[in-house]
Amino acid sequence: MNQRVLLEVGGLIETPTSVITGPSYILWNQSTIEETGAGEYLGDRSLLTVIRRRNRIAMPGLVNTHGHAAMTLFRSAGDDVPLEKWLKEKIYPLERQLTKEAVYWGTQLACWEMLTSGTTCFTDMYFYMNESARAVHESGIRGVLSIGLLGFTEEMQKQGLADSKSHYETWHGAGEGRISVMLGPHAPYTCPPAFLLQITELSQLLDLPMQIHLSETAYEVAESYRQHGTSPIGLMHSLGVLNRPVLAAHCVHVDDKDISLLAAHDVRVAHNPQSNLKLGSGIAPAVKMRQAGITLGLGTDGAASNNNLDMFEELRLAATLHKGVLQDATAITAPEALEMATVSGARAVFRPTGDGTLTAGAVADVVLLNLESPRFLPTYDLVSNIVYSASAEDVTDVFVAGQEVVRKGEPVTLDTEQIRYQIERITRNFERK
Template sequence: MSQSVLMEVGALIQSAGQVMHEPAYLLIRDGIIAEVGRGRYAGPREGLTIYRRPQALAMPGLVNAHGHAAMTLLRGVGDDLPLMTWLEERMFPNEAKLTEDAIYWGTLLACWEMIQSGTTCFTDMYFMMHSAARAVEESGLRAVLSWGMVGMDATSYQQGIRNSRAFIGQWNGRANGRITTTLGPHAPYTCPPDHLAMVAELSAELDVPIQIHLSETKVEVDNSLRDYGRSPIAHAAACGLFERPVLAAHCVHVSTEDIDLLLQHDVRVAHNPQSNLKLGSGVAPVVAMKQAGLTVGLGTDGAASNNNLDMFEEMRLAATLHKGVLQDATAIPAATAFAMATEDSARSVFLPSGHGTLTAGAKADITLLDLNSTHFQPTFDLLSNVVYAAGADDVTDVFVDGQPLLLHREPVTLDTERIRYEVRAIQEKLLR
């Protein structure tokens, strides 16, 4: 199906380095940006689907580099607890009650929240992923999905390998290519060394990347040193994981040697500042990692440890947190935080080059913000307003592959009343 779309807007951010403070247009053909220009489009308009938004700012859709979508169902279950207590006493027992149906509705709830807050692509590591993939397909979002594998005994991790293999076989490249897949061993403390080695082999066989949690807490690092005589990052490398493309979530407690190892293998990092703060895990040394040359994307993590999926919050937090920690107001400037939430996140989740920008040849994944909102009065610097002033409330329209998912703040693809109803029913079952 060939479709051409013309979008005319009041201002446009192509990328952190290319900002148009004046009216501009985007011409989209078959979901790909064909042309970007200043002023009005001068070519013929016949046959074009036209979105005229003179009061809108167009920017690349936000890319959420780490999360567990259906954990929206556990929002507010077990706040104010450290990671291990939270995981073992609140998350695992409730997750054991989640059915395929629950995962489907929980993922749709996450999709709704992400669409409304300007996110066009997200990463997911959870279970019963066929249900999550169905939700992604219907929502119109782009996603990088993995079947999370947990299990210290051979039976459970062989089951995880089987689940992953079947899931990847069925879903990789589906939904017009909007769904891609990775392997998702949860962490070195929940997957033994021979399991990690098996994951590395399967990743090569199926030609998919790997995502994993690494060095999230100090306890995790201490236990790894005690059990294996090396850090979780050195351990993952020794198990062969880094021979494959890897996205490592967190990397909060990392040494210089760890950073060197990540760099040597071009391991991508997902920084989740809010989740790390809320679980009392600490603050990842993002400035040092970026200075070393690592690709660092931004993520929300699951809604049970955040407790929302708002990438504007993560972007602002990334831009302010490191200034405070380092007592350096020049750390992570607005443009850097913006790049982290868009093109760096896209690179970190292995999307093709150009993704996360509004440049010719890139996928037309676009978020529009309301330039009439208070947050854009006045506008000296669009990037500054987006990162330090604007928020999810300013998002009016969202497009993926040039297709609308949100128009004038109304979801196009989702039945939000039904989602609310089903999520309430699931909550009642969890309470029983």
């Protein structure tokens, strides 16, 4: 394939508020978009690879701002229990049985599911992240990766900091920039204040953002008040954690003071509506946070608490859930939901400006949807079709950094038969309660 690719489509979502309905094109050179436009490309075509897909719509790849990729291994292994019980009785005993190999194949499975459902960029926070990074590298997806840091003992803290440093040295910027690294303190209830301070220092030293679970359940917030006399977000503020770039997952139980702290420090929030509903944690005040100027992305969380990695579901849920809660049909509009899943998502995970759009200078992370699907008939409003009507089944082709990674619904970079075999082999041996 030539380095310069001309993709001709039947509709183009440049951004959620800049849409071309009808024949249009994207031209990219290696991994970067050079030009987009309506109608036919009128420049010199002689040195271009031309892909003509007039029965497809091109949209920016979806950004999944929170998850634990290898938890695909625990999909449906412990459902219908609240978070604390779910972690202690279902998930931790399974995680103790994890091996490097299991994480590698679990992450491959996640990449298969995400790429074929239109996600081109995701964040991960887990263990054996070297194996996860290897799977991400091979799959062609864009990944923002963190070692999940738990600070129950001093030994664990020391090891976590050393591992994070070497993870950064090995993987930050790998895959021609497709992989970036963040630091991943798991949560205030698993990382004591002194450890959080050390992680914050390392974040400064390596110039890396951090991602952390914050205020996911009412129990977590009540415990924080009991132990520290303040909310989890108040604690992060008093420790100086919020002076660094931070992506906070969940923020379900936040009050007005928490929201102003998040806004004042430009903390990015990963909103995971489905995971929060399924674990009975609650509903994050997404509209209030958006109104306060906070950058919100959408996330699936791990496949053990969702139970899939389908961002089309999150997109639709984010757009409908808050309408119901607030009894306000304008609460989050279709373009606003799509913005959360693309351009705001990219900002939330600290990708460069332009990511999450199909505009000149942005990375060529492109998803094609089947315009011939019944869900796109008729097309009064392409963005509404995508948010309220489309499903992951409508994704036909995906490009990340200009490279084709999904063709006709099938991954081109992954051996799906091998993944299926390995997942069945590995999970057969797990002991479950």
